[in-house]
Amino acid sequence: MSGISNTAQIVKRNVKRNFRIPQLLVFSSIQPVIFLLLFNFVFGGAVGGGGEVKYINFLLPGILAQTALFGAIQTGVGLAEDLNKGVIDRLRSLPIARYAVLAGRTLADSVRNIFVIILMSCVGFLLGFRFHQGFINFAFAALLVVVFAYAFSWVSAVIGLLLKDSETVQVAGFLWVFPLVFASSVFVPVQTMPSWLQVFARNQPVTQVVNAVRHLTEGGVADGSQYIWRTLLWVAGLMVVFAPIAVWRYRKIQ
């Protein structure tokens, strides 16, 4: 039980961090909005111009997933920063549950994600995005993105604990996140890619979550509900592998 209250304290600390450090707040609010506006107005004409679906309805689910993944990088960056500043040593010298520091960090990043998703949905709404499958389904879609990002936060935590330097973690983050975001159905339909890339793009986790969210917001995705299951499967798989590794690495900090 004390582990849960320990975790709650760490969540509180990290939420304050996310909202009180100006560059982090800009990163988590203004940057995704700029992405949304840019992609909508730059690609909107070329990619979505003639279709029946307004491009913003295609784009927003993708941008939500992208933002969630970019946000996940910050989990590792923040951990590396805390390591270097001695904050982790301070916390490790206290009689608290070993997992609390990691759980507190990843959960706080989920709080930020909820905030970002609400913000971006509002901006999306102004650009013409509508819940064509009803609000309940949209809320479920948003939850799916949060859970999806949460799993990747643990991947990022492992990277942060391994590389231990916040700038290196940041750069490394883009190395693994970019292929996942761009070789997916985020911006363009997978069928337009070369066949060898399609194999990767069709099966990797980002495509699953984006298609699931499209299914729940816009509809018209063939076999839409299977993507929900596939997303949850990826989430479970990533958590089972990376959460224990992160806790193990945390214990081994020197």
Added chain:
Amino acid sequence: MASKNLSIDVDNVVMKFGHFTALDGVSLKASYGKVTGLLGPNGAGKTTLIKVMTTLLKPSQGQVVVDGINVLLHDKEARKHIGLAGQFAAVDEFLTGRETLVMVARLYGMPKKQAEEKASELLDKLGLSDAADRQTKTYSGGMRRRLDLGASLVATPKVLFLDEPTTGLDPRTRLQLWDIIRDLVRQGVTILLTTQYLEEADALCDYIYVIDKGKMIIEGTSEDLKKSLGQDIIELKVADSNLDKAHKMLKKLAGDDAVVDDLTRRIRIHTESGSEDLLKVANELKKANIKAEELSLHRPTLDDVFLAVTGNHAEDTDK
């Protein structure tokens, strides 16, 4: 010696990082209610030993008992009994002083109200009440150290570990911190502190260990250590133009013992008889018509001990 009467009992600890041996069979004993100093140059192994004693590192070999608890077997239990203030003053810049202490108190399992009371009490004690509700990024270095120290005092630990508590502080702030440390000792807290400052060890510590390259090289009270060097020292400072002349003159008196310190440009010799030799030197100076800028007789300082036992390489190692 029975561990029961010792607050800290470190026995033959070895800590290896790959091929590098950071601690090479280190032992240390500290009594309750005393201040024990761990003195050494950068990279000597001070912080590593602190980390071993505070459960942050598991040693490759050896035993560590703190406040009667085997730290290596019962690390979580041990953490309830110790406080640690690290080298970096690990306070979150975006939290206020009060928030920092409340968070730590809550992490120790205190209910909200008690945590808030404890925070106020410590802020008051450390002279941070006025700044309590400002984010710590507005704090000076000394205020951060005090807040970090406050965080280590939240659970009223019986044994407190301070890793270079005053490094980088200006002299006045250092003295303030010394006062706080002395206050804690008066309240019965056992303290182990590391420092690079010999005057700090001299001023605060009841017992001192000198560590270098992962090994304890000498231990004792500050008096013991100074006595171990034995003789008093005569120190002479002259104008640079007269340095060679004065050096030759003292060599006649003391032989090869007369050496010029490269850094301070002072000539020093050891003496058995003290004031008698001092007179001799003064007379010789007068005869040779050399004007002394300074001429002094003093007991060996901890600096002398330190330089003698660590072989004067404190400056050339980095980490």
